[in-house]
Amino acid sequence: MNVLIVYAHPEPQSLNGSLKDFAVQRLQHAGHAVQVSDLYAMKWKAVLDAGDNTASLSGARFDASHNSKHAFAAGTQSEDIAREQDKLRWADTVILQFPLWWFSMPAILKGWIDRVYACGFAYGVGEHSDTHWGDRYGEGSMAGKRAMLVVTTGGWESHYAPRGINGAIDDILFPIQHGVLFYPGFDVLPAHVIHRTSKIDGAGFERVSEALGERLDNLMTTAPIPFRKQNAGDYSIPALTLRPELAPDEAGFGIHVVRD
């Protein structure tokens, strides 16, 4: 299997750095091919702008979707973007690894999404009709591939519990797991979250790396989060609201997950 790890942490000698190195070794020992996009080491350009299309659309005011659609179709994307898209095509499984900063990903990783997820590649794909609203949320360019988040936090697990003050970690990650990964078609495995990182010493590292190792060993067999597919009947088109008979008395992101 081909595994791409997109990794966003500024310090190689951090817990995140050690876990990334551990993951690469674990996956390679299991016979997988691994590529790492180490965004800080690559000095990844975080900010989406007109320069992302090497053939600038002169005269026109800059429109991010329009610009990326043209560049993607014409093969004039900035080379760094095209290279990351090739890695995504190559991968069977994609892991995004990052520390949770302000309840989301670090800016450098958000900028990887903003720029690599071109129009025509990750969105703006497929036909729109009365029964099909584009290839997204369960369909799309990444269909058939798996994805998983590996996330570290400084806070306690209870602070991210279903009734924890920060909000439930599954809800905090929903805009990423559902909106960034499920949207272009990935099967999304449950996130692997490591809490209270500042308290992890040598013995702690053995424990957390082994727990991560087990997740990596089971990448192929772990059941994905059963997000509802957009075009399979659960949503009214074009309003794209969940049909009233489904999860009728529930609220929150959880209604978009099929419960047994």
Added chain:
Amino acid sequence: MNVLIVYAHPEPQSLNGSLKDFAVQRLQHAGHAVQVSDLYAMKWKAVLDAGDNTASLSGARFDASHNSKHAFAAGTQSEDIAREQDKLRWADTVILQFPLWWFSMPAILKGWIDRVYACGFAYGVGEHSDTHWGDRYGEGSMAGKRAMLVVTTGGWESHYAPRGINGAIDDILFPIQHGVLFYPGFDVLPAHVIHRTSKIDGAGFERVSEALGERLDNLMTTAPIPFRKQNAGDYSIPALTLRPELAPDEAGFGIHVVRD
């Protein structure tokens, strides 16, 4: 009143650019003082790294919190960071204006949060005890100030409705409104969201700018979102879970808002 608009859009001639210009004029005509941090125009550095402390902590491995805490305390922060903190101190109300990209803010604005929200300034403030877990979620450096998001989306309003496929807009914005704004003490006004931006023509612009204008006219009197305060008794300390008798049968981010 002093109003700071932190604005993140790459094209001045966009809907966002026009709305930002409109907002500045409307606020100034009402007698307010306005500063704008136009992050693209400022070529804001989005990526947090060791260079954010001009007095590099030599020999040590880079730790983001540790580095920012030292730099903030010693007055050795990068000048661009210190300048934005001064604007926050000056402001009575802060508006973050941005297009919703992949269900969050553009990377350049995330990088403003990551870098400006220093340890000792926006977090790591106040004492920890059995009844008080730091000055956060309703207390902190921004207490007494108001904040509001102004957000544009390409999608339809129904796609962001409580049962819309993208998730409810209030839930999508919770990590920002609760985790970024309420956390350091802001009173957070309900977000002003403008949908389906590609369909807004000249008449549409009059409509959406007037609706924004009304929100700006009422900045001082609009009731904030009644997020529950951390240290006022609703949460067990130190687990920081919502007490079992509050919202006992509910799930999702909504449990952190007081309902009448």
